[in-house]
Amino acid sequence: MATVMASGNADMELAAVELVDPRPDSNVAMIGCGPGVGVVAGARRAPNGMVIGLDPSAVMVERTRTRCRRERVEHLTRVERAAAESLPLPDRSQDAVVSVNNIQLWSDRSIGLDECVRVLAPGGVLVVLLHTWAMPDDVPYAEWVAELRTDLSARDVQVEPPQTQRFRSGPAMVLIGRSAR
Ligand SMILES: C[S@@+](CC[C@H](N)C(=O)[O-])C[C@H]1O[C@@H](n2cnc3c(N)ncnc32)[C@H](O)[C@@H]1O
Secondary structure, eight states: OHHHHHHHTHHHHHHHHHHHHOOOOOOOETTTTOOHHHHHHHHHHOOSSSSEEEESOOHHHHHHHHHHTTTOGGEEEEEEEEOTTOOOOTTOOOOEEESSSOOGGOOOOOHHHHHHHEEEEEEEEEEEEGGGSSOOOOEEEEEEEHHHHHHHHHEEEEEEOOEEEETTTTEEEEEEEEEEO
16 A cells, blocks of 8 residues: 555655745654655755654554655654644644645544644645545535635634645645644
C-alpha cells in the first residue's frame, strides 16, 4: 500500500508543497504523511527549516524515515508516529500544516482541526487535499466542502474558495486557508 501511495499520490503531495511555497526557513508539518513523498519535497524547499512528518502508522513512519535517509534530507526532517487529533507540536510553531488524503480518516475532525489551528503560527497556511472519491458517501461533495469551510472559519482560518483539481489518481478538493489568529 505504501508503495502504491508513493507513486499514485506523489503528484498530490508535491502539489501541496508547492501551494505552501515554503520559505527556506519554514517549519512545515505534514499530517498523515504516508510514505513521505511530501516530507522530502518540503525539506528540499526549506533547507534552513524543519519538516515534520506525522502518521499514526508505524509502517508509514518507517517508510518516511527510510525515504528521508535515502534522499539525504534526514537532518531537515523529523518523523513521528502521531494522529491529527494529537499533534506533538508546540502552539504556533508551524508556518504550514498540510494534510493530503487523510482528513476523511481522522477519528474526530473537530479535534483535528483544533490541533491544526493550535500549531499554526499567526498567518500560517493550512493546505488540505482530498480525492473527491474519498469523501463520505452519505454527504454530497459540495455540502462536505462547505461544512469544512465553515468549521475552519469558526476557528479564524480565512479560506480561499476551494478548487477541484485533476491529479493522476483522479479529481481532488484543494483547500487553502490562512490562520488569522
Ligand atoms: C491514503 S493515505 C495518504 C498518505 C499520503 N498523504 C498520500 O497522499 O499518499 C492516508 C494516511 O493517513 C494516515 N492516517 C490515518 N488516520 C489518521 C489520523 N487520524 N491522523 C493523521 N493521519 C492519519 C494513514 O496512516 C495513512 O498513512
